[in-house]
Amino acid sequence: MLIKNARILSYGIEEEIYDIFIEDGKIKKIAKEILNEKDEKIIDAKGMYVTPGLIDAHTHLGLKGDSLGEFYSEHNEKNSKISPHLRAIDAINPQDRTFKEAINAGITTCASGPGSANIIGGQFACIKTYGDVIDNMVVDPYIGMKAALGENPKKRYDTTRMGIASDLREFLLKCQRYLNGDGEYDKKCEAMIPVMKGEKPLKIHVHRADDIATAIRIAEEFNIKYTLDHVTGGAEILEYIQSKKDIPLLLGPSLGGRGKVELFGKSFNNVVKLAEGRDVCLITDAPVIPLQYLPICAGLAISKGMDYQKAFEAITINPAKVMGIEERLGSLEEGKDADIVIWENKPLLTIQDPVCVIADGEIIKGD
Structure with missing residues:
Protein backbone atom coordinates (compact mmCIF):
# COMPACT_ATOMS: atom_id res chain seq x y z
CA MET A 1 0.00 0.00 0.00
CA LEU A 2 1.20 3.49 -0.83
CA ILE A 3 -0.16 6.68 0.71
CA LYS A 4 0.63 9.69 -1.47
CA ASN A 5 0.66 13.40 -0.59
CA ALA A 6 0.26 12.91 3.16
CA ARG A 7 0.51 16.00 5.35
CA ILE A 8 2.20 14.18 8.21
CA LEU A 9 1.54 15.28 11.77
CA SER A 10 3.58 13.13 14.14
CA TYR A 11 6.19 13.22 16.85
CA GLY A 12 9.35 14.09 14.93
CA ILE A 13 7.49 15.36 11.83
CA GLU A 14 5.13 18.32 11.79
CA GLU A 15 2.94 19.17 8.80
CA GLU A 16 5.32 18.03 6.08
CA ILE A 17 4.11 16.44 2.81
CA TYR A 18 5.44 12.91 2.36
CA ASP A 19 4.58 9.57 0.79
CA ILE A 20 4.30 6.50 3.02
CA PHE A 21 4.96 2.96 1.81
CA ILE A 22 3.36 0.14 3.83
CA GLU A 23 4.27 -3.53 3.57
CA ASP A 24 3.51 -6.54 5.78
CA GLY A 25 1.70 -4.35 8.30
CA LYS A 26 4.69 -2.05 8.82
CA ILE A 27 5.77 1.38 7.65
CA LYS A 28 8.61 0.51 5.27
CA LYS A 29 9.48 3.94 3.92
CA ILE A 30 8.63 7.62 4.37
CA ALA A 31 9.98 9.94 1.70
CA LYS A 32 9.14 13.04 -0.32
CA GLU A 33 8.29 10.88 -3.32
CA ILE A 34 7.96 7.10 -3.54
CA LEU A 35 7.36 5.50 -6.93
CA ASN A 36 4.72 2.80 -7.25
CA GLU A 37 7.06 0.12 -8.58
CA LYS A 38 5.04 -2.92 -7.45
CA ASP A 39 1.55 -1.87 -8.55
CA GLU A 40 0.59 -1.22 -4.94
CA LYS A 41 -2.81 0.05 -3.89
CA ILE A 42 -2.60 3.84 -3.76
CA ILE A 43 -4.38 6.13 -1.34
CA ASP A 44 -4.08 9.76 -2.39
CA ALA A 45 -4.30 11.79 0.82
CA LYS A 46 -4.46 14.99 -1.28
CA GLY A 47 -2.64 16.99 1.38
CA MET A 48 -4.95 15.92 4.18
CA TYR A 49 -3.55 15.39 7.68
CA VAL A 50 -2.07 11.96 8.35
CA THR A 51 -1.28 10.91 11.91
CA PRO A 52 -0.35 7.78 13.81
CA GLY A 53 -3.25 5.91 15.38
CA GLY A 330 2.98 6.30 18.82
CA SER A 331 4.54 8.00 15.80
CA LEU A 332 4.95 7.62 12.05
CA GLU A 333 8.42 6.17 11.59
CA GLU A 334 9.95 3.56 9.35
CA GLY A 335 9.77 0.12 10.96
CA LYS A 336 6.78 0.89 13.18
CA ASP A 337 3.33 -0.68 12.92
CA ALA A 338 1.25 0.79 10.11
CA ASP A 339 -1.48 2.24 12.35
CA ILE A 340 -2.37 5.38 10.42
CA VAL A 341 -5.29 7.83 10.42
CA ILE A 342 -6.22 10.32 7.69
CA TRP A 343 -8.17 13.46 8.67
CA GLU A 344 -9.77 16.02 6.37
CA ASN A 345 -8.94 18.87 8.75
CA LYS A 346 -6.23 19.32 11.34
CA PRO A 347 -7.21 16.92 14.14
CA LEU A 348 -8.23 18.02 17.65
CA LEU A 349 -9.28 21.50 16.55
CA THR A 350 -12.67 20.47 15.16
CA ILE A 351 -15.07 17.63 15.91
CA GLN A 352 -14.64 15.27 12.97
CA ASP A 353 -14.49 11.61 12.06
CA PRO A 354 -11.42 10.28 10.25
CA VAL A 355 -11.61 9.87 6.49
CA CYS A 356 -9.54 6.68 6.67
CA VAL A 357 -8.24 4.41 9.42
CA ILE A 358 -5.50 1.83 8.80
CA ALA A 359 -4.53 -0.75 11.44
CA ASP A 360 -1.55 -3.06 10.99
CA GLY A 361 -1.52 -2.09 7.32
CA GLU A 362 -5.18 -3.01 6.76
CA ILE A 363 -7.82 -0.45 5.80
CA ILE A 364 -10.50 -0.55 8.51
CA LYS A 365 -12.42 2.55 7.49
CA GLY A 366 -12.47 4.38 4.16
CA ASP A 367 -11.08 3.22 0.86
Whole structure:
Protein backbone atom coordinates (compact mmCIF):
# COMPACT_ATOMS: atom_id res chain seq x y z
CA MET A 1 0.00 0.00 0.00
CA LEU A 2 1.20 3.49 -0.83
CA ILE A 3 -0.16 6.68 0.71
CA LYS A 4 0.63 9.69 -1.47
CA ASN A 5 0.66 13.40 -0.59
CA ALA A 6 0.26 12.91 3.16
CA ARG A 7 0.51 16.00 5.35
CA ILE A 8 2.20 14.18 8.21
CA LEU A 9 1.54 15.28 11.77
CA SER A 10 3.58 13.13 14.14
CA TYR A 11 6.19 13.22 16.85
CA GLY A 12 9.35 14.09 14.93
CA ILE A 13 7.49 15.36 11.83
CA GLU A 14 5.13 18.32 11.79
CA GLU A 15 2.94 19.17 8.80
CA GLU A 16 5.32 18.03 6.08
CA ILE A 17 4.11 16.44 2.81
CA TYR A 18 5.44 12.91 2.36
CA ASP A 19 4.58 9.57 0.79
CA ILE A 20 4.30 6.50 3.02
CA PHE A 21 4.96 2.96 1.81
CA ILE A 22 3.36 0.14 3.83
CA GLU A 23 4.27 -3.53 3.57
CA ASP A 24 3.51 -6.54 5.78
CA GLY A 25 1.70 -4.35 8.30
CA LYS A 26 4.69 -2.05 8.82
CA ILE A 27 5.77 1.38 7.65
CA LYS A 28 8.61 0.51 5.27
CA LYS A 29 9.48 3.94 3.92
CA ILE A 30 8.63 7.62 4.37
CA ALA A 31 9.98 9.94 1.70
CA LYS A 32 9.14 13.04 -0.32
CA GLU A 33 8.29 10.88 -3.32
CA ILE A 34 7.96 7.10 -3.54
CA LEU A 35 7.36 5.50 -6.93
CA ASN A 36 4.72 2.80 -7.25
CA GLU A 37 7.06 0.12 -8.58
CA LYS A 38 5.04 -2.92 -7.45
CA ASP A 39 1.55 -1.87 -8.55
CA GLU A 40 0.59 -1.22 -4.94
CA LYS A 41 -2.81 0.05 -3.89
CA ILE A 42 -2.60 3.84 -3.76
CA ILE A 43 -4.38 6.13 -1.34
CA ASP A 44 -4.08 9.76 -2.39
CA ALA A 45 -4.30 11.79 0.82
CA LYS A 46 -4.46 14.99 -1.28
CA GLY A 47 -2.64 16.99 1.38
CA MET A 48 -4.95 15.92 4.18
CA TYR A 49 -3.55 15.39 7.68
CA VAL A 50 -2.07 11.96 8.35
CA THR A 51 -1.28 10.91 11.91
CA PRO A 52 -0.35 7.78 13.81
CA GLY A 53 -3.25 5.91 15.38
CA LEU A 54 -4.30 7.56 18.62
CA ILE A 55 -3.53 5.87 21.96
CA ASP A 56 -5.17 5.93 25.40
CA ALA A 57 -3.00 4.73 28.30
CA HIS A 58 -5.88 4.00 30.72
CA THR A 59 -9.21 2.36 29.85
CA HIS A 60 -11.33 -0.64 30.77
CA LEU A 61 -12.22 -1.40 27.16
CA GLY A 62 -13.94 -4.76 26.75
CA LEU A 63 -14.04 -5.38 30.49
CA LYS A 64 -17.21 -3.46 31.29
CA GLY A 65 -19.82 -4.52 28.75
CA ASP A 66 -21.60 -1.70 26.95
CA SER A 67 -25.24 -1.35 28.12
CA LEU A 68 -25.14 -4.79 29.75
CA GLY A 69 -25.32 -4.04 33.48
CA GLU A 70 -23.39 -5.16 36.55
CA PHE A 71 -23.43 -8.91 35.82
CA TYR A 72 -21.38 -8.34 32.65
CA SER A 73 -18.91 -6.06 34.38
CA GLU A 74 -15.57 -7.88 34.53
CA HIS A 75 -13.19 -5.14 35.61
CA ASN A 76 -13.47 -5.41 39.42
CA GLU A 77 -12.83 -8.74 41.19
CA LYS A 78 -15.07 -8.80 44.27
CA ASN A 79 -13.48 -11.68 46.16
CA SER A 80 -10.09 -10.23 47.05
CA LYS A 81 -8.84 -6.72 47.73
CA ILE A 82 -5.32 -7.86 46.80
CA SER A 83 -5.48 -9.59 43.41
CA PRO A 84 -2.30 -9.04 41.35
CA HIS A 85 -2.56 -12.49 39.76
CA LEU A 86 -5.57 -11.44 37.67
CA ARG A 87 -4.90 -10.66 34.00
CA ALA A 88 -7.00 -8.31 31.90
CA ILE A 89 -6.53 -10.39 28.77
CA ASP A 90 -8.52 -13.23 30.36
CA ALA A 91 -11.68 -11.11 30.43
CA ILE A 92 -11.44 -8.55 27.61
CA ASN A 93 -14.28 -9.07 25.13
CA PRO A 94 -13.33 -7.77 21.64
CA GLN A 95 -16.90 -8.31 20.44
CA ASP A 96 -18.11 -5.42 22.60
CA ARG A 97 -19.25 -2.66 20.24
CA THR A 98 -17.02 -0.10 21.95
CA PHE A 99 -14.07 -1.55 20.00
CA LYS A 100 -15.63 -0.69 16.65
CA GLU A 101 -16.54 2.79 17.92
CA ALA A 102 -12.92 3.34 19.01
CA ILE A 103 -11.23 2.16 15.82
CA ASN A 104 -13.64 4.12 13.63
CA ALA A 105 -12.66 7.26 15.55
CA GLY A 106 -8.94 6.67 14.95
CA ILE A 107 -8.01 5.20 18.35
CA THR A 108 -6.02 2.13 17.34
CA THR A 109 -4.36 1.18 20.63
CA CYS A 110 -5.17 1.41 24.32
CA ALA A 111 -4.32 0.11 27.74
CA SER A 112 -7.15 -1.92 29.26
CA GLY A 113 -7.29 -3.44 32.69
CA PRO A 114 -8.87 -3.83 36.11
CA GLY A 115 -10.85 -1.13 37.89
CA SER A 116 -10.16 0.63 41.17
CA ALA A 117 -12.32 -1.25 43.66
CA ASN A 118 -9.35 -3.28 44.91
CA ILE A 119 -6.13 -2.08 46.49
CA ILE A 120 -4.28 -4.23 43.97
CA GLY A 121 -6.52 -4.99 41.00
CA GLY A 122 -4.42 -6.97 38.54
CA GLN A 123 -2.44 -6.70 35.32
CA PHE A 124 -3.16 -4.07 32.67
CA ALA A 125 -2.59 -5.01 29.02
CA CYS A 126 -1.82 -2.97 25.93
CA ILE A 127 -4.09 -4.00 23.07
CA LYS A 128 -5.05 -2.97 19.55
CA THR A 129 -8.68 -1.97 19.13
CA TYR A 130 -9.10 -3.97 15.91
CA GLY A 131 -9.60 -7.73 15.83
CA ASP A 132 -11.81 -10.63 16.86
CA VAL A 133 -9.55 -12.62 19.21
CA ILE A 134 -7.71 -10.87 22.02
CA ASP A 135 -4.62 -13.04 21.61
CA ASN A 136 -4.12 -11.54 18.15
CA MET A 137 -4.69 -7.99 19.41
CA VAL A 138 -2.27 -7.94 22.33
CA VAL A 139 0.77 -5.70 22.08
CA ASP A 140 1.91 -6.47 25.65
CA PRO A 141 -0.20 -8.55 28.07
CA TYR A 142 1.33 -6.91 31.15
CA ILE A 143 2.26 -3.22 30.94
CA GLY A 144 1.64 -2.45 34.60
CA MET A 145 -0.02 -3.54 37.84
CA LYS A 146 -3.17 -1.69 38.87
CA ALA A 147 -3.35 -0.28 42.40
CA ALA A 148 -5.90 2.11 43.91
CA LEU A 149 -6.22 4.54 46.79
CA GLY A 150 -9.15 6.66 47.86
CA GLU A 151 -12.91 6.34 47.76
CA ASN A 152 -13.33 3.24 45.62
CA PRO A 153 -11.46 0.66 47.74
CA LYS A 154 -12.60 2.52 50.87
CA LYS A 155 -16.25 1.92 49.92
CA ARG A 156 -15.80 -1.63 48.73
CA TYR A 157 -14.05 -2.90 51.86
CA ASP A 158 -15.48 -0.55 54.50
CA THR A 159 -12.05 0.65 55.53
CA THR A 160 -10.15 3.93 55.93
CA ARG A 161 -7.37 5.54 53.95
CA MET A 162 -5.04 4.46 56.77
CA GLY A 163 -6.23 0.88 56.34
CA ILE A 164 -5.72 0.96 52.58
CA ALA A 165 -2.17 2.31 52.92
CA SER A 166 -1.36 -0.24 55.63
CA ASP A 167 -2.62 -3.16 53.52
CA LEU A 168 -0.65 -1.95 50.51
CA ARG A 169 2.56 -1.62 52.54
CA GLU A 170 2.09 -5.03 54.13
CA PHE A 171 1.68 -6.67 50.75
CA LEU A 172 4.65 -4.87 49.20
CA LEU A 173 6.79 -5.97 52.16
CA LYS A 174 5.65 -9.55 51.59
CA CYS A 175 6.53 -9.27 47.90
CA GLN A 176 9.92 -7.81 48.80
CA ARG A 177 10.66 -10.80 51.04
CA TYR A 178 9.37 -13.20 48.38
CA LEU A 179 11.70 -11.66 45.79
CA ASN A 180 14.58 -12.34 48.19
CA GLY A 181 13.66 -16.03 48.35
CA ASP A 182 11.63 -16.00 51.55
CA GLY A 183 8.65 -18.34 51.38
CA GLU A 184 7.07 -20.94 49.11
CA TYR A 185 5.39 -20.27 45.78
CA ASP A 186 2.70 -17.59 46.03
CA LYS A 187 0.72 -16.70 42.90
CA LYS A 188 0.10 -13.16 44.11
CA CYS A 189 3.72 -12.42 44.94
CA GLU A 190 4.86 -14.13 41.75
CA ALA A 191 2.74 -11.74 39.69
CA MET A 192 4.39 -8.78 41.45
CA ILE A 193 7.98 -9.73 40.60
CA PRO A 194 8.18 -7.40 37.55
CA VAL A 195 6.98 -4.52 39.74
CA MET A 196 9.38 -5.25 42.57
CA LYS A 197 12.26 -5.49 40.08
CA GLY A 198 11.33 -2.16 38.53
CA GLU A 199 10.49 -3.72 35.17
CA LYS A 200 6.79 -2.79 35.24
CA PRO A 201 5.12 0.17 36.96
CA LEU A 202 2.57 0.14 39.73
CA LYS A 203 -0.30 1.95 38.02
CA ILE A 204 -1.85 3.88 40.91
CA HIS A 205 -5.42 5.24 40.78
CA VAL A 206 -5.48 8.54 42.69
CA HIS A 207 -7.75 11.57 42.66
CA ARG A 208 -7.54 13.52 45.94
CA ALA A 209 -4.39 15.45 46.81
CA ASP A 210 -3.69 13.46 49.99
CA ASP A 211 -4.02 10.17 48.08
CA ILE A 212 -1.56 11.45 45.49
CA ALA A 213 0.94 12.22 48.26
CA THR A 214 0.38 8.79 49.84
CA ALA A 215 0.98 7.06 46.51
CA ILE A 216 4.26 8.91 46.04
CA ARG A 217 5.30 8.23 49.64
CA ILE A 218 4.73 4.47 49.45
CA ALA A 219 6.25 4.08 45.97
CA GLU A 220 9.38 5.92 47.11
CA GLU A 221 9.60 3.82 50.28
CA PHE A 222 9.82 0.67 48.16
CA ASN A 223 11.79 2.27 45.32
CA ILE A 224 9.39 0.97 42.67
CA LYS A 225 8.48 2.30 39.27
CA TYR A 226 4.99 3.84 39.15
CA THR A 227 2.51 6.07 37.36
CA LEU A 228 -0.15 8.35 38.81
CA ASP A 229 -3.46 7.82 37.04
CA HIS A 230 -6.30 10.41 37.05
CA VAL A 231 -4.74 13.03 39.40
CA THR A 232 -7.87 15.23 39.23
CA GLY A 233 -6.99 16.85 42.57
CA GLY A 234 -3.35 17.38 41.69
CA ALA A 235 -3.61 21.13 41.15
CA GLU A 236 -4.12 21.55 44.91
CA ILE A 237 -0.53 20.38 45.46
CA LEU A 238 0.82 21.58 42.13
CA GLU A 239 4.22 22.73 43.38
CA TYR A 240 4.84 19.36 45.07
CA ILE A 241 3.89 17.39 41.96
CA GLN A 242 5.95 19.67 39.72
CA SER A 243 8.97 19.00 41.93
CA LYS A 244 8.73 15.35 40.82
CA LYS A 245 8.79 15.67 37.05
CA ASP A 246 9.92 12.09 36.45
CA ILE A 247 6.55 10.68 37.55
CA PRO A 248 4.34 9.86 34.54
CA LEU A 249 0.97 11.60 34.92
CA LEU A 250 -2.07 10.08 33.19
CA LEU A 251 -4.65 12.85 33.40
CA GLY A 252 -8.41 12.31 33.23
CA PRO A 253 -11.18 11.63 32.76
CA SER A 254 -11.78 15.37 32.66
CA LEU A 255 -14.94 15.43 30.57
CA GLY A 256 -18.34 14.96 32.21
CA GLY A 257 -19.76 15.37 35.69
CA ARG A 258 -18.38 14.71 39.17
CA GLY A 259 -19.92 11.51 40.48
CA LYS A 260 -18.12 11.48 43.84
CA VAL A 261 -16.54 13.88 46.31
CA GLU A 262 -12.91 13.18 45.40
CA LEU A 263 -13.52 14.42 41.82
CA PHE A 264 -13.72 18.00 43.12
CA GLY A 265 -10.77 19.10 40.97
CA LYS A 266 -11.95 17.50 37.73
CA SER A 267 -11.45 20.09 34.97
CA PHE A 268 -9.42 20.77 31.85
CA ASN A 269 -8.05 23.92 33.48
CA ASN A 270 -6.32 21.71 36.04
CA VAL A 271 -5.08 19.39 33.28
CA VAL A 272 -3.33 22.36 31.69
CA LYS A 273 -1.72 23.32 35.02
CA LEU A 274 -0.47 19.77 35.66
CA ALA A 275 0.92 19.48 32.12
CA GLU A 276 3.03 22.62 32.44
CA GLY A 277 6.71 21.82 31.90
CA ARG A 278 6.31 18.06 31.51
CA ASP A 279 4.99 15.39 29.17
CA VAL A 280 1.66 13.87 30.19
CA CYS A 281 -0.95 11.46 28.86
CA LEU A 282 -4.61 12.34 28.42
CA ILE A 283 -6.99 9.47 29.23
CA THR A 284 -10.70 8.73 28.95
CA ASP A 285 -10.94 5.96 31.56
CA ALA A 286 -13.37 4.42 29.05
CA PRO A 287 -16.20 3.66 29.42
CA VAL A 288 -16.34 6.59 31.89
CA ILE A 289 -15.79 8.69 28.77
CA PRO A 290 -16.37 6.61 25.62
CA LEU A 291 -13.01 5.98 24.00
CA GLN A 292 -14.01 7.56 20.68
CA TYR A 293 -14.08 10.94 22.46
CA LEU A 294 -10.33 10.92 23.21
CA PRO A 295 -9.65 13.53 20.46
CA ILE A 296 -12.36 15.76 21.93
CA CYS A 297 -10.66 15.58 25.34
CA ALA A 298 -7.39 16.71 23.76
CA GLY A 299 -9.23 19.49 21.93
CA LEU A 300 -10.81 20.72 25.16
CA ALA A 301 -7.39 20.80 26.83
CA ILE A 302 -6.11 22.90 23.92
CA SER A 303 -9.09 25.25 24.31
CA LYS A 304 -8.04 25.85 27.93
CA GLY A 305 -4.48 26.73 26.99
CA MET A 306 -2.59 23.48 26.44
CA ASP A 307 -0.03 23.68 23.63
CA TYR A 308 -1.32 21.91 20.51
CA GLN A 309 1.73 19.69 20.00
CA LYS A 310 1.81 18.78 23.70
CA ALA A 311 -1.86 17.73 23.57
CA PHE A 312 -1.30 15.76 20.36
CA GLU A 313 1.66 13.91 21.87
CA ALA A 314 -0.41 13.24 25.02
CA ILE A 315 -2.56 10.86 22.93
CA THR A 316 0.15 9.43 20.68
CA ILE A 317 3.83 9.11 21.61
CA ASN A 318 3.55 9.80 25.36
CA PRO A 319 1.16 6.91 26.12
CA ALA A 320 3.31 4.69 23.91
CA LYS A 321 6.34 5.58 26.04
CA VAL A 322 4.46 5.08 29.32
CA MET A 323 3.39 1.60 28.17
CA GLY A 324 6.86 0.74 26.86
CA ILE A 325 5.67 0.23 23.27
CA GLU A 326 7.24 3.29 21.64
CA GLU A 327 9.44 1.11 19.42
CA ARG A 328 6.27 -0.08 17.66
CA LEU A 329 3.68 2.66 18.06
CA GLY A 330 2.98 6.30 18.82
CA SER A 331 4.54 8.00 15.80
CA LEU A 332 4.95 7.62 12.05
CA GLU A 333 8.42 6.17 11.59
CA GLU A 334 9.95 3.56 9.35
CA GLY A 335 9.77 0.12 10.96
CA LYS A 336 6.78 0.89 13.18
CA ASP A 337 3.33 -0.68 12.92
CA ALA A 338 1.25 0.79 10.11
CA ASP A 339 -1.48 2.24 12.35
CA ILE A 340 -2.37 5.38 10.42
CA VAL A 341 -5.29 7.83 10.42
CA ILE A 342 -6.22 10.32 7.69
CA TRP A 343 -8.17 13.46 8.67
CA GLU A 344 -9.77 16.02 6.37
CA ASN A 345 -8.94 18.87 8.75
CA LYS A 346 -6.23 19.32 11.34
CA PRO A 347 -7.21 16.92 14.14
CA LEU A 348 -8.23 18.02 17.65
CA LEU A 349 -9.28 21.50 16.55
CA THR A 350 -12.67 20.47 15.16
CA ILE A 351 -15.07 17.63 15.91
CA GLN A 352 -14.64 15.27 12.97
CA ASP A 353 -14.49 11.61 12.06
CA PRO A 354 -11.42 10.28 10.25
CA VAL A 355 -11.61 9.87 6.49
CA CYS A 356 -9.54 6.68 6.67
CA VAL A 357 -8.24 4.41 9.42
CA ILE A 358 -5.50 1.83 8.80
CA ALA A 359 -4.53 -0.75 11.44
CA ASP A 360 -1.55 -3.06 10.99
CA GLY A 361 -1.52 -2.09 7.32
CA GLU A 362 -5.18 -3.01 6.76
CA ILE A 363 -7.82 -0.45 5.80
CA ILE A 364 -10.50 -0.55 8.51
CA LYS A 365 -12.42 2.55 7.49
CA GLY A 366 -12.47 4.38 4.16
CA ASP A 367 -11.08 3.22 0.86
